[in-house]
Amino acid sequence: MGCHVWTGWHALPEAARGGTVALGNLDGVHAGHRAVLAAAHAARPDLPLAALTFEPHPREHFRPEDPPFRLTLLPAKARALADAGCAHVHAVPFDAALAAMEAEAFCDVVLHGALGARHLACGADFAFGHRRGGDAAFLARWAEARGIGVTIVPHLSDSAGPISSTRIRRALQDGYPERAAALLGRDWEVRGEVFHGDRLGRELGWPTANIWLGRHLEPARGVYAVFASLADGSVVPGVANVGRRPTLGGDPQTRLETHLFDWSGDLYGQEVGIRLHRFLRQDATFDGLDALKAAIAADAVQARAVLGA
Structure with missing residues (x-):
């Protein structure tokens, strides 16, 4: 059973709905991201594991003139998510309409309505919705009010601090691919x-x-x-x-x-x-x-x- 990549959230088939969903940009699918996926699966091992991410990366949408910064483009990201156990990857198109969607509407329309999520997991610093109006605490309150389980995963850290895509980018730009590999779990x-x-x-x-x-x-x-x-x-x-x-x-x-x-x-x-x-x-x-x-x-x-x- 392979991993299915969905590039739209409208009219998803029943097979792609009702799972436990890990949320985030997930650029790099590094050790910290995999901790969120593992927590999502551990909370509801009976449900299919899905990841919800955004394409393009929101920063690419808001600041198109920035130099390229991606660690993984969608095909590589989907492969890494499949390797981490995902049955479904929802690459939600990040466009002007999604950028303008309030946090509560995103939860109601996308997470609940379109994906039928039954459990949610995210990192402690996850933010979403218009002007990043929603955070992990907002998501937890919203989910609990609807009887949807939620797991907020604390930062995974090593001796140098929290593992993040930003740290991996800096290691690569500074000429230390082996430091990036230690955080990614692969070259x-x-x-x-x-x-x-x-x-x-x-x-x-x-x-x-x-x-x-x-x-x-x-x-x-x-x-x-x-x-x-x-x-x-x-x-x-x-x-x-x-x-x-x-x-x-x-x-x-x-x-x-x-x-x-x-x-x-x-x-x-x-x-x-x-x-x-x-x-x-x-x-x-x-x-x-x-x-x-x-x-x-x-x-x-x-x-x-x-x-x-």
């Missing part, structure tokens, strides 16, 4: 479709699979030891660069270029996932292609050592 992954580059990597002797970061957060620019997750299910070690190729005149967008170790084949047009495992060095500008070539060779040696490849 952070960027998924995208491989596009045709200018084939320069091939000419240099280091063919690369290129993907744009798109709406993903931009991590620290530079070189990483990575694992590539391919469409056929295989996982291949490699070395990757996040940046705008300063030695080659610069790109308008940030790309992730990955050289796969001991692998050959055509990935153009396929979706790949690149898992950032360790940051090796900052982006640099080299004096010509020979210097660039030598640097890539040294990076590859270091990445193989780190990955045990």
Whole structure:
């Protein structure tokens, strides 16, 4: 039995209603989010487990000019939620109408009317509704008045404080993917479709699979030891660069270029996932292609050592 993703909340079939529902943006589906899912399931193990999240992320709706910041886009988020036991993912479209909906109406119309939720769970800092007018305490009062169970889950913390998407973003931007992985419970992954580059990597002797970061957060620019997750299910070690190729005149967008170790084949047009495992060095500008070539060779040696490849 797989996980079903619902991208609208109107006229849901009976099978998608009546579950225990974990609420939140759930960007990253990190250890704290999984604690909310576990609490929702533990409260009513007899009911199907569902997650309600928003697409786009409310911040993307309200501040479209902000730099991209997402840890997980919907397909990756849904996969992580399925892995955490969700039978249903409700990706509620976050638009002007939803943004204007008062907290009580959201509870009445979406949670009760559309989803028929029988138990709700959220983190202690969950806020929702017009101008974030509803919080966890409001949700608890509303649910209790309707005989719906509710679990408010306190922050999951480690020695450095509460685990949050913000902390994970900062770790990635500072060049510490292993710190992000500790909070996520897995290496952070960027998924995208491989596009045709200018084939320069091939000419240099280091063919690369290129993907744009798109709406993903931009991590620290530079070189990483990575694992590539391919469409056929295989996982291949490699070395990757996040940046705008300063030695080659610069790109308008940030790309992730990955050289796969001991692998050959055509990935153009396929979706790949690149898992950032360790940051090796900052982006640099080299004096010509020979210097660039030598640097890539040294990076590859270091990445193989780190990955045990």
